[in-house]
Structure formats: structure tokens, C-alpha cells
Amino acid sequence: MSHTYEELKKKTVAELRDIAAGIQHDALQGYSQLNKEHLLEKLCTALAIPMQVHHKVAAGGAKISLKDKIKALKAKRDEALKAGKHEDLKHLRRRIHFLKRDLRKSAVEVAA
Numbered sequence: 001m002s003h004t005y006e007e008l009k010k011k012t013v014a015e016l017r018d019i020a021a022g023i024q025h026d027a028l029q030g031y032s033q034l035n036k037e038h039l040l041e042k043l044c045t046a047l048a049i050p051m052q053v054h055h056k057v058a059a060g061g062a063k064i065s066l067k068d069k070i071k072a073l074k075a076k077r078d079e080a081l082k083a084g085k086h087e088d089l090k091h092l093r094r095r096i097h098f099l100k101r102d103l104r105k106s107a108v109e110v111a112a
Helices: 005-010 013-021 036-047 062-083 086-107
Strands: none
Touching: 005 036, 013 036, 062 086
């Protein structure tokens, strides 16, 4: 049975040890004494599974449009700062914050 890194990462230590028991490999010597982090690393080595997680980039230019909106809001924020409009400033900062958050979310969606 082939496993993926994400599959193995979600399993408990007991389940990982059961998988390791069925595999004959030098990397898995003393698997019953290893904690989850080390056992996961050794299993990936024994099964030749890459441990890097690949992220999916937001499609459709969503990143560019979000960055353009942030730039426009930052320009408005600078104007509000010079004019001393504190209520507008607070509102603009919150909008920038949420757009940046959406930008980070779109960059970290894991490919299915």
C-alpha cells in the first residue's frame, strides 16, 4: 500500500508503529522507541516519500488583484494620516489587514 506524507502525518504514533513493523529497512531500526516526529521521518526515508508539502497558488490572478487593492488602500491611508482623519484611518487599516489575511490564505491552500 502506498502512503503519502499527509496521510502519515495524520496518523497516530501507534498506527505509524504498526506500519513500521511491516517494513524491513535499516532506517526503521528501533522504531518502537521513536517519537512521532522521528518515526515519521524514518518512515518517509524507508518508503522513499518526499517530506516537502507543496502548496497550490491561487488561480485567476487573485493575488495581483488583492495586491492592487492593498496598494490603493495604503494610498488612501496615507492621505487620511496627513489629514488627521482618525476614524477613516482606523477603517482603512482594518480593510488592509483583512486583505493581507486573504492574500496569505490564498497562498497556503494545500493541493488536494
